[in-house]
Amino acid sequence: MKNKAKEKFTKQVFSRPRSLVDVSTHYCPGCHHGIAHRILAETIDHFDLREKTIGVAPVGCAVLMYDYFDVDFVEAPHGRAPAVATGVKRAQPDRFVFTYQGDGDLAAIGTSEIIHAANRGENLTVLFINNTTYGMTGGQMAPTTMLGQKTSTSPYGRDYRNDGYPIRIAEMLATLEGTAFSARVATSTPAQIRKAKEAVKKAFDMQIREMGFSIVEILSTCPTNWGMKPLDAQKRVLGEISGYYPLGVYKERKQADFA
Amino acid sequence: MTPEPVGIKRELMKGNVAICAGAITAGCRFYYGYPITPQNDIPEYLSAHLPAIGGTFLQAESEVATINYILGTSASGKRVMTSSSGPGISLMQEGLSYMAGSELPAVIVNISRSGPGLGGIAPSQGDYFQATKCGGHGGYRMPVLAPHSVQEMYSLTMLAFDLADKYRNPVMILGDAVIGQMKEPFVPTPYVSTVPEEKPWSLTGCAGRPRRIIKSLHLKDDEIEAHNWKLHRKYMTMREEEVRYEPTHLEGAGIVIVAFGTAARISKTAIQWARAEGLPVGMLRPVTLFPFPSREVDEAVSRADAVLVIEMNTGQMLEDVLISTRHHDKIRFLGKPCAIPTPEEILQEIRSLAGEIGVKAGNVR
Numbered sequence: 001m002k003n004k005a006k007e008k009f010t011k012q013v014f015s016r017p018r019s020l021v022d023v024s025t026h027y028c029p030g031c032h033h034g035i036a037h038r039i040l041a042e043t044i045d046h047f048d049l050r051e052k053t054i055g056v057a058p059v060g061c062a063v064l065m066y067d068y069f070d071v072d073f074v075e076a077p078h079g080r081a082p083a084v085a086t087g088v089k090r091a092q093p094d095r096f097v098f099t100y101q102g103d104g105d106l107a108a109i110g111t112s113e114i115i116h117a118a119n120r121g122e123n124l125t126v127l128f129i130n131n132t133t134y135g136m137t138g139g140q141m142a143p144t145t146m147l148g149q150k151t152s153t154s155p156y157g158r159d160y161r162n163d164g165y166p167i168r169i170a171e172m173l174a175t176l177e178g179t180a181f182s183a184r185v186a187t188s189t190p191a192q193i194r195k196a197k198e199a200v201k202k203a204f205d206m207q208i209r210e211m212g213f214s215i216v217e218i219l220s221t222c223p224t225n226w227g228m229k230p231l232d233a234q235k236r237v238l239g240e241i242s243g244y245y246p247l248g249v250y251k252e253r254k255q256a257d258f259a
Numbered sequence: 260m261t262p263e264p265v266g267i268k269r270e271l272m273k274g275n276v277a278i279c280a281g282a283i284t285a286g287c288r289f290y291y292g293y294p295i296t297p298q299n300d301i302p303e304y305l306s307a308h309l310p311a312i313g314g315t316f317l318q319a320e321s322e323v324a325t326i327n328y329i330l331g332t333s334a335s336g337k338r339v340m341t342s343s344s345g346p347g348i349s350l351m352q353e354g355l356s357y358m359a360g361s362e363l364p365a366v367i368v369n370i371s372r373s374g375p376g377l378g379g380i381a382p383s384q385g386d387y388f389q390a391t392k393c394g395g396h397g398g399y400r401m402p403v404l405a406p407h408s409v410q411e412m413y414s415l416t417m418l419a420f421d422l423a424d425k426y427r428n429p430v431m432i433l434g435d436a437v438i439g440q441m442k443e444p445f446v447p448t449p450y451v452s453t454v455p456e457e458k459p460w461s462l463t464g465c466a467g468r469p470r471r472i473i474k475s476l477h478l479k480d481d482e483i484e485a486h487n488w489k490l491h492r493k494y495m496t497m498r499e500e501e502v503r504y505e506p507t508h509l510e511g512a513g514i515v516i517v518a519f520g521t522a523a524r525i526s527k528t529a530i531q532w533a534r535a536e537g538l539p540v541g542m543l544r545p546v547t548l549f550p551f552p553s554r555e556v557d558e559a560v561s562r563a564d565a566v567l568v569i570e571m572n573t574g575q576m577l578e579d580v581l582i583s584t585r586h587h588d589k590i591r592f593l594g595k596p597c598a599i600p601t602p603e604e605i606l607q608e609i610r611s612l613a614g615e616i617g618v619k620a621g622n623v624r
Binding site: 050051053056057064066069072074075076083084085088096112113 | 327329334336353354361462463471473
């Protein structure tokens with residue numbers, strides 16, 4: 001009787017996505033990699049892609065992501081994930097291939113690989129985590145570091161006269177013909193998370209429909225290296241960071257125009 | 260002269276193109292590369308011929324990207340090849356280290372030019388150290404094959420694919436501008452695979468099986484140590500099982516030449532001339548530069564009165580010869596960095612060496 005009543009009146013509405021492994025992660029408290037991972041896993045599940053996905057892991061905080069996802073994974077050298085993904089996708093065009101890269105990986109050492117993968121219209125999906133610093137190595141200055149931001153290698157604050165300016169990847173890649181989808185999202189409020197998931201779904205859909213290269217830049221937090229409490233870090237994203245890095249869809253291809 | 264197999268015609272072919280023919284015959288359908296002299300015949304040929312047989316040719320934005328395309332296609336379980344020359348091979352060292360660490364097979368062709376730096380485009384064997392000691396970080400090895408004819412450009416390429424799959428490791432073909440760009444007759448012998456086609460480690464999507472992870476990161480101390488010993492055992496097996504060399508008139512040779520690739524090819528002419536003069540000259544030609552035929556070199560040096568190491572560099576394989584034997588007093592060196600030694604030069608060296616050590620001319624026929 002009791003179980004039947006339970007069946008009748010309860011319904012499971014939330015659980016771990018099938019594509020995530022049931023383990024705890026190494027990410028710091030307040031870091032948004034966990035949110036991004038969940039969005040990615042939910043989207044893999046949504047399109048029922050788990051068994052035909054090959055992920056490409058970066059070098060940086062997310063290098064261990066293959067321990068958390070229940071999909072095939074290959075680890076790329078620092079910044080080379082788009083090139084490794086190119087090799088996987090060219091060999092297996094019917095598989096779903098994504099990279100997941102931080103801002104040191106993608107926007108510094110891997111600029112050549114990301115630009116040319118996008119420019120070729122390589123049918124890949126890229127999740128780009130921008131937290132304005134090198135998290136794994138201890139919070140050094142990245143190309144995305146804000147002007148004035150103090151890091152372990154810009155102890156007086158980033159100065160454009162010495163270090164140039166923070167680089168806007170989503171806008172830059174949107175200028176390339178091969179890019180089918182480019183957007184910047186954040187994950188600091190429930191509404192932002194819903195929008196981020198919509199963007200990731202669109203990026204996936206571009207690859208599924210063979211429209212070309214798709215990228216979603218996710219403004220993330222790094223409370224540990226920013227020296228902030230998690231809530232203050234979220235506020236920084238909502239204010240200062242999204243002020244310089246505007247959220248939005250920068251390119252969305254409507255039809256495959258290079259077929 | 261090699262007898263012609265029934266139904267297979269001899270063809271006149273360029274060395275670089277013979278590599279392409281060997282790769283295609285061995286089932287390679289993926290090639291990535293970046294232009295650099297003197298190996299451009301390879302990407303040019305494959306860009307024309309791979310698409311027609313359902314293969315993939317992709318010109319990369321750099322050699323750094325190239326080797327990572329290779330890594331991705333190799334992880335997918337497909338046979339894949341790239342080619343380059345010195346400066347480009349330098350840029351691939353990072354990826355080669357990752358591939359060795361991740362145990363991924365591929366064939367890497369170095370049609371080497373002179374260096375260091377931008378160097379020149381003259382033929383050279385200056386990349387011996389980089390190839391055999393491995394230029395990437397972390398301490399790994401890879402088999403290095405040194406063809407000395409167009410025929411070998413073809414056959415050793417096929418062997419390279421089998422060795423790569425057998426050991427799950429990159430394999431290098433080390434040629435140079437002469438061997439790459441000269442034309443000579445060759446016989447397109449059939450390919451007979453010596454390895455299983457199945458790659459039960461490849462990433463194909465985890466349908467009906469547990470997920471697979473290909474990586475080189477091992478953060479736990481005991482894990483990375485065990486991984487290093489595992490790789491080491493693999494390299495020791497290569498040393499035991501994969502040594503290949505060609506002896507030429509070694510029996511009773513008072514003077515033994517040790518040379519590889521183009522230098523060995525030219526030496527063969529000089530040896531013919533010297534033997535016609537009655538000088539007892541032979542040659543040991545390493546075909547695998549790693550693993551190096553140390554035991555065989557030691558035996559040859561022990562039996563000979565003098566050994567002449569000839570290289571198109573200032574003495575790189577020479578160090579492996581010296582490591583292989585105690586008889587250092589017998590060893591002489593003729594080096595031609597960034598140039599081709601002529602048979603006349605080599606013959607002259609043989610004659611003066613014979614005079615120096617008192618080897619008398621006799622009937623060596």
